[in-house]
Amino acid sequence: MFETAFTPWASLGGGALIGLAAVLLMLVLGRVMGATGILAGVFAPASVYDLSWRVAILLGMFTGPTVYWLVTGGMPEITVPASMPMLIVGGVIVGAGVTYGSGCTSGHGVCGMARLSPRSIAATLTFMATTAATVFVVRHVIGG
Amino acid sequence: MRLILVYLIGVIFGTGIVVSGMANPAKVINFFDVAGSWDPSLAFVMGGALVVTGIGYRLVFGRQRPLFEGRFNLPTARNLDARLIGGSAVFGVGWGIAGFCPGGALPALGTGRMDVIVFVAAMLAGIFGARYLQSLSRPKATATS
Numbered sequence: 001m002f003e004t005a006f007t008p009w010a011s012l013g014g015g016a017l018i019g020l021a022a023v024l025l026m027l028v029l030g031r032v033m034g035a036t037g038i039l040a041g042v043f044a045p046a047s048v049y050d051l052s053w054r055v056a057i058l059l060g061m062f063t064g065p066t067v068y069w070l071v072t073g074g075m076p077e078i079t080v081p082a083s084m085p086m087l088i089v090g091g092v093i094v095g096a097g098v099t100y101g102s103g104c105t106s107g108h109g110v111c112g113m114a115r116l117s118p119r120s121i122a123a124t125l126t127f128m129a130t131t132a133a134t135v136f137v138v139r140h141v142i143g144g
Numbered sequence: 145m146r147l148i149l150v151y152l153i154g155v156i157f158g159t160g161i162v163v164s165g166m167a168n169p170a171k172v173i174n175f176f177d178v179a180g181s182w183d184p185s186l187a188f189v190m191g192g193a194l195v196v197t198g199i200g201y202r203l204v205f206g207r208q209r210p211l212f213e214g215r216f217n218l219p220t221a222r223n224l225d226a227r228l229i230g231g232s233a234v235f236g237v238g239w240g241i242a243g244f245c246p247g248g249a250l251p252a253l254g255t256g257r258m259d260v261i262v263f264v265a266a267m268l269a270g271i272f273g274a275r276y277l278q279s280l281s282r283p284k285a286t287a288t289s
Contacts, residue, residue, distance in 0.1 A: 004171045004183045011185040014164025015192025018247075021157035022193070023200025028149050030210030030217050033157065035247035040271055056147045060154015062254035064167075067159045076162040078252060079170035080259045082242050087259060088266040090242025095270020097238055098246060099278070100231025102219070105166075105239075106157075106247035108232070109190065112219070114197035122224050127236035128176075134240025135176040 002081065022111050029053060034107020035061075036098040101127070146212045158251035164189040167252040169243020176240060238270075 022033035038054050045051035068076050082090060098104045101123055103112065108127075112120020165171040165185050174183035209215050221228075239245050244252070244263050252260045 002170055002174075003181045004165075004168070004174045004185075006183055007165060007185045008188045011164045011188035012192040014160045014162070014166070015189035015194075016196045017156050017160025017163065018166075018189070019160075019193040019196025019200065021153050021160060022197045023204060024153045024156070025150070026201060026210065026216070027204045027207075028146065028153065028211050030213045030215060032217075032219065033153075035245070035250055039246060039250065040275075043272075052147055053150045056151040057154035057157075058250065060151040060156075061158035061161070061251045063155045064158020064160075064162045064251035065254040067155060068162045075255060076167060076252075078168050078255060078257060078260070080243065081170055081173060084259070084262060087242050087244075087263050090238045090240075090244070091263040091266025092270040092273070093238030094235055094242060094245065095238075095267040095272075096274040097231050097233070097235025097270075099271050099274035100227050101233075101235050102221070102228060102231065104235060104247060105245040110193045110197055111201075114194055114201050115218075117219070119219070119221060119224060119228055123228055123232040126229050126232040127239065130233045130236030131240040132176040132178070132236075134237045135173050136179060138241060139173075139177055139180055 002079065004079075018106070018110060019114075022106075022114070025057070026111075032107055032111045034103050034111060036102075036104045036107055040099065097127075157247075158254065160193075161248055161251040164192075166245070166248040169248075172243045172245075172248065173240070 025031050025033045038057060042051065042054045042058070045054065065076055080087065101108070103120070103123060105127075108120040108123040113124055161167050166189055171183055171185060174181050175186035205216070242263055244260070246267065249260060249264050249267065253264055
């Protein structure tokens with residue numbers, strides 16, 4: 001297929017930064033750092049203030065690659081194996097799934113798991129299993 | 145003041161995502177491809193994030209309330225229902241196909257890449273479609289995390 005380099009230190013450090021952001025958001029606003037919930041709330045904000053903090057944190061997220069570029073001098077490596085039609089199909093499925101599932105990798109997988117929420121643990125185990133099954137089918141059954 | 149803080153929290157999250165490899169679909173898919181070109185890096189992302197969040201949350205929840213709000217705003221649902229499990233199962237299928245999850249794709253938007261923009265647009269269509277279907281069956285339903 002296409003190998004990617006094993007990056008334990010960058011991944012551990014990046015993960016720690018993700019955790020730090022989650023802790024700080026809880027400290028500052030008392031909110032869960034879930035990408036799904038933050039994004040979905042933009043389109044149905046409870047108030048102008050509710051909209052403003054969501055937009056602020058999203059703008060911050062978009063700045064991530066720029067910070068990476070400023071520090072390393074290069075853009076982060078992004079390789080998309082999926083074709084454009086499959087990217088669209090996958091995107092629609094992700095959007096529908098996280099809406100019904102009330103969260104994604106950041107909300108359930110990090111914040112909810114860290115709180116030992118039974119719902120988040122169940123959700124995370126479920127999507128990890130179906131992701132692995134899907135990758136197996138796409139790569140080894142269909143892709144052969 | 146607090147909006148600047150929240151912006152900086154977004155910067156920390158977005159930087160962590162791109163440094164960790166969560167914004168790189170090839171790396172994400174390789175993590176799940178144990179039968180092929182396996183790359184275990186993402187286990188380290190999850191490990192690093194969970195250790196920091198687990199300890200940090202414990203400290204934060206020792207406070208009466210957050211710095212700028214009257215109370216902590218935490219998801220209150222406790223039941224494991226078909227919606228939660230079914231939705232999560234569906235999400236995993238999409239994540240396996242595309243390699244982007246919402247938290248990975250949003251920071252990746254900052255690169256301006258067309259494929260990321262297309263994925264996020266499709267994801268928004270999925271979110272709106274699902275919310276519309278939910279609004280037909282229930283008066284009000286929103287993502288909580």
